[in-house]
Amino acid sequence: MERQSAVIRREITAIPLFNGLPQRQYDQLAGIALDRSYAGGQRIFSEGDEGIGLYVLVSGTVKVYKLSPEGKEQTLHVFGAGEPFGEASVFAGQPFPAHAEALAESRVLFFPRAAFVELIKEDPSLALNMLAILSRRLRTFAALVEDLSLKEVPGRLAAYLLYLSEQRDLTDDLILDMAKNQLASLLGTIPETLSRILSRMARQGLIHAAGRRIKIMDRRGLEALAQAERRL
Amino acid sequence: MERQSAVIRREITAIPLFNGLPQRQYDQLAGIALDRSYAGGQRIFSEGDEGIGLYVLVSGTVKVYKLSPEGKEQTLHVFGAGEPFGEASVFAGQPFPAHAEALAESRVLFFPRAAFVELIKEDPSLALNMLAILSRRLRTFAALVEDLSLKEVPGRLAAYLLYLSEQRDLTDDLILDMAKNQLASLLGTIPETLSRILSRMARQGLIHAAGRRIKIMDRRGLEALAQAERRL
DNA sequence: AATATGCTTTGACTTAGGTCAAGGGGAGAT
DNA sequence: ATCTCCCCTTGACCTAAGTCAAAGCATATT
Structure with a gap:
């Protein structure tokens, strides 16, 4: 049990979003993180679901995608280890805009929204890291829009x-x-x-x-x- | 000159990004803001330009768009008064991913990057507001990708x-x-x-x-x- | 009044890519 | 060895939307 938490703490220090944080925040993050596993093909969340926290992928692969009424899929992004996802709902308090599904067996850390926001208020580094990630994601989306159109x-x-x-x-x-x-x-x-x-x-x-x-x-x-x- | 700065300060307090900030930060923002006007049809920045700060539209209309080699345009977003833009480069230190152009005569406040980041470090409200805006923008992009595809x-x-x-x-x-x-x-x-x-x-x-x-x-x-x- | 410019509309034609069907191949289960 | 399932490939056909051209309309300028 104690060693389990130590493992999660070590995993957290390896995640780019959490680079450069003071040591005590790693303990706090480990304290609020929930460890979840998904099989390949398993749905993690669905479009329209209430966004109640931030997900970070520890291992495996996750796709975020939209579906047409006929069932055609448009994948928005494929996430690899170390990447956060589901963020579009955390800060604007809106439902998830797309589905998320594990492509292979995947382990995910889940950070409940209110607790995560409290941590952001404590130290700007986390906010700046998150802003950098969202900014890079916006440019990836801009490139996808350019490609499609x-x-x-x-x-x-x-x-x-x-x-x-x-x-x-x-x-x-x-x-x-x-x-x-x-x-x-x-x-x-x-x-x-x-x-x-x-x-x-x-x-x-x-x-x-x-x-x-x-x-x-x-x-x-x-x-x-x-x-x-x-x-x- | 003094009244000009007072006008900018009042405009700043009306911008959603700056909601809920402590009073002193309005003075600081007014102190670093640069006031710029653009005619309709005028380019504000180009894709690939170094992103050196954040723009906020005070009045007018601005489109952000990509161009194909044949000159076809895909507009990514049309901004109205009160909206920040050019943010994709501020936090990730990368060039602008698209062109920005005033559709009508527009007034814009420009916040140099380093100074803006310093202000974010001082108070988490600004960061949380920015995170909420970027999150909503990500969902708008997701909707655009869905539409196009x-x-x-x-x-x-x-x-x-x-x-x-x-x-x-x-x-x-x-x-x-x-x-x-x-x-x-x-x-x-x-x-x-x-x-x-x-x-x-x-x-x-x-x-x-x-x-x-x-x-x-x-x-x-x-x-x-x-x-x-x-x-x- | 005449001209220029930009925007908008319509016609004719072409094509990229989707739909539907069918079949092959590989991996896993029995 | 056989069966099942999923992925992948190929064929035939169809259509949404783009290209190119031409003309109309509204506004601004001379």
Whole structure:
């Protein structure tokens, strides 16, 4: 029991949102944190649910997404370890604007809203860290809006492949970090269209594709697609 | 000169971001604020510019938007009096992610970044207000992503008309608050498409349209369109 | 009154991407 | 070995919306 709390405290110190806080706040955060696990495919919260606290992902993968009446999904973001989510309701006291679901088995720390806000009032570092995270998230959303409105699907896929490559020191050998049907949802399309575009990219010598492995063959060509300077 | 500063101080107290602050902080904010005016059509900042502070709109209208290489615009948001903007760069120290331009003659207060951050450190109310604003903006973006990805243009227009009506106590008599080419950009389409859809809505008895005046004739029909339960 | 400019509307045409159906492949369960 | 389930791919077809052109309308300027 005591060791369990010590584990959570150590996990908390590793979370970017909590960088630079005074030591006593780590104890306080560990004191209010609730430890929750979710299986892959399990819903964490639903659009419209009352937002009663902040979630931070300790391990696993979580997608936040919207659904159309016909069941088409648009993924807003896929979160990895260390990232907070569900924040859109904590500070404005509004319901969750989207669904959240674990893509793989995931562990999450949950911080009840009132207690978290009290901690923010005690030390501005937490607030400034949170402001930085929300600001970066706004720019990610701005990029997603730009993609959806001003780029065609091949351009979005090209941009995504280049982003994966950049995450791995510009390697040409990529492994998709999610199922293709999830990637289709993130890129604002459907699996059939994603599949066709990967095939056309392969036929045009831009990539080699084998399941989730993708090798970049023509980086300049992908860049031209991603910048909407050229079409597939 | 002294009265000029007093005017700015009074304007600052009327801004929602600054609600509930201790009196001395109004003096401090007035002390660091820079007063700037822009003509309609004037660029305030450009995508990629270094973000050196926070802007708050005192009067007028400002759009924040992205451009495609061919010059198509996607408006991310249209700001009215009292709203801060340019915040995506203040807390994460990154360049502006979009262009900002005055749609009409506008007055803006500019708060240099370092000074503003110092004020946030002094009192958590400012931080909590800012967190609430960024949270609401994230949900607005989530709604825009949903619109662009999961709704067709008629549904987006219907939702927008219903939103205008809701802003005016559910009146059926609307006046568009921007030029139609700007509205097309906000809804993620082009003026030709917007014009055709307004005509089809009129022909189907959903609205009466005369220039910028629009009268809702079939609210339920618009709601069904907005919810993607029906198509035009 | 004439001209210029920007916005708006309409027509004809093209295409990106969705829908629906069908089938293949891989992994897990029996 | 067989079955089930889920993911993925491909084909055929359809349509929403964009492109390009042309013309109308309102406002401002000369």
